[in-house]
Amino acid sequence: MYRDKTLKKYLDDLAARLPAPGGGSAAALAAGLGASLISMVANFTLGNPKYAKFEDEIRNILNQSEKLRAEFLNLVDLDVQAFRSKNLRSCLDVPLMIGRLCFEGIKLCPPLITKGNKNLISDVAVAAALLESAFASAYHNVEINLKFLKDLKLTSAVRKEFEQKGKKIKRIRQETEEKVGQIIRG
Numbered sequence: 001m002y003r004d005k006t007l008k009k010y011l012d013d014l015a016a017r018l019p020a021p022g023g024g025s026a027a028a029l030a031a032g033l034g035a036s037l038i039s040m041v042a043n044f045t046l047g048n049p050k051y052a053k054f055e056d057e058i059r060n061i062l063n064q065s066e067k068l069r070a071e072f073l074n075l076v077d078l079d080v081q082a083f084r085s086k087n088l089r090s091c092l093d094v095p096l097m098i099g100r101l102c103f104e105g106i107k108l109c110p111p112l113i114t115k116g117n118k119n120l121i122s123d124v125a126v127a128a129a130l131l132e133s134a135f136a137s138a139y140h141n142v143e144i145n146l147k148f149l150k151d152l153k154l155t156s157a158v159r160k161e162f163e164q165k166g167k168k169i170k171r172i173r174q175e176t177e178e179k180v181g182q183i184i185r186g
Helices: 007-015 023-045 047-084 088-106 109-115 118-149 152-185
Strands: none
Touching: 007 118, 023 047, 023 088, 023 109, 023 118, 047 088, 047 109, 088 118, 088 152, 109 118, 109 152, 118 152
C-alpha cells in the first residue's frame, strides 16, 4: 500500500480528508524513523577502528533495529488496513504492537551513547525522542479502541502494561537526552 509509494503521497493522504492513514499509521512511521536512526548510528560505528571492541554488540543492535524497522514499515500499512476493515480487535492490535515494539526499540539507544560513533550522538537522542513519541501516539490509539471494545479486563491489563512501559520509555528518553547533551557540550 504505502510502503512502495512516495513520502509525498503518504503525507498528502495523511493530510487529506481520508479516513486512513491516520494517527496509528503515523505512529508506526515515526517509530520507523527512530529505528532507522539507530541503524544509521550502528552502520557508521561498524568497521570504525575506534569502536572495534564494541563490534559484536553494535552488530547485534543493528540486527535488532533492522528487524524493528521492517516491522514498523509493515505496521504503517497494517494500521490503514485495520482501520478500513472496521475490525475493532485489529484496530487495537496494531497500535498495541507499535507501542510494544517502541519499548524494545528505545532500549537500543543507551548502549549507543557510549559505544556508538560519537559523530552521530545527536541521532541517538533523536531516535529516542521519536520512539517515545510514537509510543505515546500508539497509546492514544490503544485507548480509543479499548473504549469501543468495552472489555474491562482487557482494558485494565493493557493500561497497566502501557503505563509501566510508558514510565520506562520516558526515563530512557530523558536519560538518553541528558547524557547526549553532556557529550555534545563536552
